[in-house]
Amino acid sequence: MSLPVSLAEALAARFGSRFSTAEAVREHHGKDESSLAPQPPDAVVFAESTAEVAATVRLCAARATPVIAYGTGTSLEGHLLAVRGGVCIDLSGMNQVLATRPEDLDATVQAGVTRKQLNASLHGTGLFFPIDPGADASLGGMAATRASGTNAVRYGTMRENVIAATVVLADGRVIQTGSRARKSSAGYDLTRLFVGSEGTLGIITELTVRLYPIPEAISSAVCTFPSLDEAVATVIETIQLGIPVARIELLDALALTAINRHSKTSLREAPTLFFEFHGSPAGVEEQARTVQNLAAAHGGQDFDWATHPEDRSRLWQARHDAYYACLGLRPGARSLTTDVCVPISQLAACIRDTQTDLAAHQLTAPLVGHVGDGNFHLLLLTDPDNPQEMEAARAFSNRLVERALAAGGTCTGEHGVGLGKRKYLAREYGDDALDVMRAIKQALDPQDILNPGKILPDT
């Protein structure tokens, strides 16, 4: 594929050196962190303002050329792959924190601001932005994929934390999706419509997000369990008691093995829960004690908790290292990462059946879970050059998704649909609900130029 000459000329005239068709630039913008093969766009525009994004979309719309927004390239589902070519708009230059309003506990940022950058900019305000998907992703990308991560059990996902957005529509018009009011009953919820739409309905160029007071006290705790079942039972009781836990993460024994190898530690290689509590000094102590009692009733051992920052970091180090430690279990392998999320009552059975499935198929896949939400990942370590292995991993992933959907869950808790999960949507929603999504896509992007080929399965 290549761009219409008139479009390339128009973009070059408008953007000068911030328009590129260089192979290295295109290749960099055609791959993400999934195990999918790269698919570069035909050209890249480095936009610096909403007006520039709008101008690019207008020029592309006039030639029915695809447009794909790019943040930091940390997608795990092929969101930014240019499956039909077109122009990639790199938003990383839109990295201004436009306003921080401590009194309102919100901030307005350009879409290219990353979560770590936002938090760094909040230094001294006593506030923080809690959503932490692991990668230092752009806030625009996090909004577009409805990202979440370890803090979601307490603070919600991007769904709950984007207050409003500036969006460039498929014809280049620019809208605000809502006001800064904390709640509103004024018409259709455009903010929530664009959050999670993966660049297929519009391009988010600015967004207003919620901030939170840094808790007066934070405590962390780690505890090992004789089985995954006992660990998960502890999680369920913690949630049911309404303990306002800020993070509650599960690693399985294999993940701990990976961490011991990676970090030369000698942690017990058993299912392990990592907790974080936010509140007043008395409150976090009370929370930790309550959870300790719950854990003890389920055979929890080695319960260790801490409030000082260094001690907390030590306790959580294993969790933070988990992803790369797990990849290190099999050097050269890539990870096909699953992302199901189920009602918490179904979590123990879903994990148990999944472990049986893994064993039956001799697959290597450590488990990392945001279990307070019912969300867990398996890192299927596979050799991308071995088609049989890839096929076995994909077949396992299909079975896992079927299991999650049968349990009332979703195929993707936080990574998004992108390319890889489109095939599950009809099964998750039914054909008629999918028709509603198609009708919305058709209404807002009749030429199908906004990140085409994503979310909706081909008809």
Added chain:
Amino acid sequence: MSLPVSLAEALAARFGSRFSTAEAVREHHGKDESSLAPQPPDAVVFAESTAEVAATVRLCAARATPVIAYGTGTSLEGHLLAVRGGVCIDLSGMNQVLATRPEDLDATVQAGVTRKQLNASLHGTGLFFPIDPGADASLGGMAATRASGTNAVRYGTMRENVIAATVVLADGRVIQTGSRARKSSAGYDLTRLFVGSEGTLGIITELTVRLYPIPEAISSAVCTFPSLDEAVATVIETIQLGIPVARIELLDALALTAINRHSKTSLREAPTLFFEFHGSPAGVEEQARTVQNLAAAHGGQDFDWATHPEDRSRLWQARHDAYYACLGLRPGARSLTTDVCVPISQLAACIRDTQTDLAAHQLTAPLVGHVGDGNFHLLLLTDPDNPQEMEAARAFSNRLVERALAAGGTCTGEHGVGLGKRKYLAREYGDDALDVMRAIKQALDPQDILNPGKILPDT
């Protein structure tokens, strides 16, 4: 207007005595609790299942006849007025709690279940449903208007508390908007699209809502202030400190006067804040003490707090009586109730300017506010038979909305758009965002039969 004969015959054949064109039935279904003049539908169907709603919609769609869903008739914005005639579907017979899942902290109900009914059915489970808009509205109606109320500052609105819904589309097809997973990145957020759509995109017939553990301890507090400014400053600091207050309500001096007259009490007639704290026994005591210190720094007097249920009820009685007490300030009057919501930093100025405006126009309007969210209501007590008065009240309401929008707020925090607030949407969102809403409406309801004439202003 009247129904096509073939439609009336088909509905009568299908529903027998649960289909009615009796004048009294039509009149009952053509009025709400707003000050708008009633507009009855041409007929009413009393549906008892999703399949019956779907059958009714299919029959109406074949004749392009309007369909309006009806829950308890407690709308404040004319949502259910049959401005173009048609068939009203009364969902109050769909009052089954279909499933309660304590382990997952959720319940699935038919749309006609009211919030009090749901809470009664939860007796003994240790769980509750927190959203409390005042009226004992149906959960379907609350979802359709994105309702909230006093607990929203802690527990969110219907936006955050509807997990999934069953929706009848404009052609009678039935969809599920999502799974029961606590979070999902699987495609467009259909749940949030239908929540707040006021029956204009589909009819919600069943919904799954979040439940919460009844807090181990609850404490309440009441405090009076020398001025509205000082009361609001206390609210802002409470929110900014991250105190997880469950309710924080403001009444102005006039509302207290109304309550004293109504309930023969002798409360101080001054701006008053009502707090409720949820947590552990130590936690709620800590919260109440912190707030007491904040209030004292702003001249708060008569700080009174309680943990025993009877004492808490006594403290909050004035707040619970406020609505009817305020109506009693002027017997025979109806209330034109405003509903703006602004960023909390703007709340003090917005209330101050509004009080100046009221005084300048000699309007009687006590203030009742969910101030933790920046949402407040003025009950404009007007004689509906006095056109001059009604005009003055409407002009005041227009100025208030302009003030709120200029402050970054919304024309409606929780009552919805219905008929009365359509004129503000273009000002709040801009014409292009309104075009997006229109495009969605056109895509999902091309014949404009679902609650026509609501939300979107006429073109």
